[in-house]
Amino acid sequence: MLIYEKDSLGRSFLEIVFLNAGSIFAPDGVANFAKEIINRGTKEKKERFFNELEEDAININFNVNHEYFTVSLKCLNSKRKKAIDKLTELFSNLNLTEEAFEKTKKEIIAKKENLKNNNDYIANKNLYRAVFENTPLALPVIGEDIENITLYDVKNFISEKLTQNTILINGGAEFEYEKFLNILPKGKKEKYPFFHPKQKDIKETKKLQQSYIYFASDFNINKNELHLAKIATFILGSGGFGSRIMEEIRVKKGYAYSAYAFNTFKKTHKLLSGYMQTKLENTEDAINTLKNIINDFIDKGITKEELSDAKKFLLGSEPLRNETLAQRLLKKFNEIYLELPKDYYKKELDLIKNTSIDEVNNFIKKYQNIKNLSFSILTNE
Structure with a gap:
């Protein structure tokens, strides 16, 4: 499904939404881990990859919630082709090394530790844990048991969930994004489950x-x-x-x-x-x-x-x-x-x-x- 709207300000915006790729479709914490490790750049350039983007005023962000995984790309209209080329470069050679994995794990554990001081986060997380008990919605997107996540889990999520057939593209100006789509595995859509909350304090x-x-x-x-x-x-x-x-x-x-x-x-x-x-x-x-x-x-x-x-x-x-x-x-x-x-x-x-x-x-x-x-x-x- 493609959604376009012309941008009259000389900017381009592309949002690639991978349906069936939210945290409820993966083991505890794996979807968020995948989002974080993708920010490690390519295997050769590592985080320097994102420094190159800044030089061209190209911005690529990743986000995940319970239901889907999002890649957001912003750039000047004149940089659309380069932006897609860089996104393709990134996904063609993700930095899925043991070194990147361990560094990502430490950072996520540190983030979880900081969340212990966020009282609104704790209260809301506990609410979902209670009313959606024994369902995937009971787990926070960041995950509960980060230590048990393996590099295999993350690689498997990326190859099985970030796929062509689960994509919805939301764009503010027309990109030639087929090059990026062609490097992704085909994949298959899953039906979304629906969960009714229980009454529980x-x-x-x-x-x-x-x-x-x-x-x-x-x-x-x-x-x-x-x-x-x-x-x-x-x-x-x-x-x-x-x-x-x-x-x-x-x-x-x-x-x-x-x-x-x-x-x-x-x-x-x-x-x-x-x-x-x-x-x-x-x-x-x-x-x-x-x-x-x-x-x-x-x-x-x-x-x-x-x-x-x-x-x-x-x-x-x-x-x-x-x-x-x-x-x-x-x-x-x-x-x-x-x-x-x-x-x-x-x-x-x-x-x-x-x-x-x-x-x-x-x-x-x-x-x-x-x-x-x-x-x-x-x-x-």
């Missing part, structure tokens, strides 16, 4: 001066309800000041500096998620307050004033979400990846504009299960 303690609270519930909506979910969750918690959660938890009770809820709609899972931080002594009451807010939201629905305010913001801010090339390309990618109707995001504005209060409230009542919240609490010992 998890608690971890360490020396802290405040509590970090992350929460989620199952929100497996239909594709034709996306606009309704956007409106409902904006009013509930993604709209910042004025949203139910922020107004009650921060403004009225002063429990948290920030408190949000948002939709997490992926190919493998769909959640209503959120987070807040609060003083240690307010932890239990903040959680109970959140439960009451969501119960009231389900039972009573929204008001006409809330719907009007949500429409004004969502419709008024949409142009800001289409300002950059990257923003527009991300929407085009999501239309294909999430199998949405063609030009869905353009049509969504009319859907939001014409939505009635009864439609939103009937939608909210339909998904009673968002009351079944799971909590990940990181608090003081």
Whole structure:
């Protein structure tokens, strides 16, 4: 699937997405390890390879999440051919030596050690570990057991997952990328699994001066309800000041500096998620307050004033979400990846504009299960 958009600023952007190459399609931590070792450059030039790119203002980045692996390439239009040549050079002779492997392993272990100080990361990781217990989503992308990863695991991932037949190309200007594709193995597509979260709480303690609270519930909506979910969750918690959660938890009770809820709609899972931080002594009451807010939201629905305010913001801010090339390309990618109707995001504005209060409230009542919240609490010992 090819997606193009002309860039009038003299820049080119190419994003190569390898589907079926996220961390859930590989042994623990291997997909992330592959991403990191590719940054070791070629066998001959090693990291000097990337210094050569800088001389031509060519930027190549790699990223991986639970669901897919991404190669992002940015350059001037005049450097498109050279950029593809360099990408082809890299993948033709990756630095998959024992030396590069051991150096990469040490760096990943060091990164994991640093993450022990990132309390938001810990709380969110624990949430996924609880609600997606015994599934690949329970493991963080970086992995848990780095020591057991072998060079064979990494080589096998690269040869079996970074392949021609799993590619989706998202480009801001036309590249002649066939040269790069031709060096990749054919490969085969796999069907994406879908995971339903279970309701389960998890608690971890360490020396802290405040509590970090992350929460989620199952929100497996239909594709034709996306606009309704956007409106409902904006009013509930993604709209910042004025949203139910922020107004009650921060403004009225002063429990948290920030408190949000948002939709997490992926190919493998769909959640209503959120987070807040609060003083240690307010932890239990903040959680109970959140439960009451969501119960009231389900039972009573929204008001006409809330719907009007949500429409004004969502419709008024949409142009800001289409300002950059990257923003527009991300929407085009999501239309294909999430199998949405063609030009869905353009049509969504009319859907939001014409939505009635009864439609939103009937939608909210339909998904009673968002009351079944799971909590990940990181608090003081």
